Amino acid sequence: MINTIVLLPQGIAFEVQDGQTILEAALNNNIRFPHRCQVGACAACLCRKLEGTVSYHLEPMLTEKEQxxxxxxxxxxxxESNLVLTFEE
Ligand code: FES
Known part of the structure; x- marks a missing residue:
């Protein structure tokens, strides 16, 4: 299954395939997505979901409030669906 991700505020859209993380899909599409460790430790890739559903193989360290x-x-x-993500607080 292919889902579409829209990144705000720029409004950039790209596709993510099954089995690909959001970051992998963004980098494959030559989108400058902030990242460092790629293993869930540095938080450089943190963004906020405005619409849609995500899943994890390993739940990240987020408080209930942050979730x-x-x-x-x-x-x-x-x-798990089309997503709208933002880098704005
Ligand atoms: S790149 Fe995602 S936590 Fe480091």
Whole structure:
């Protein structure tokens, strides 16, 4: 399955395949997505989900409040639907 991800505020759209993390898909599309460790440790790839559903193989270290606010570790997250993500607070 292929899902589409829209990144705000720029409004960049790209596709993510099954089994690909959001970060992998962005980098494959030559999108400059902030990242460093790619293993869920540095938090450089944190962004916030405005719409859609993500899943993880390993749940990241997010508090319940942070999850409610929609924070996503893009290097660990898989898209379960089309997503809208933002780098704005
Ligand atoms: S790139 Fe380090 S936590 Fe995602």
């Amino acid at each position: 409610q606010q929609g924070w996503v570790f893009a290097c660990q997250a898989y898209a």
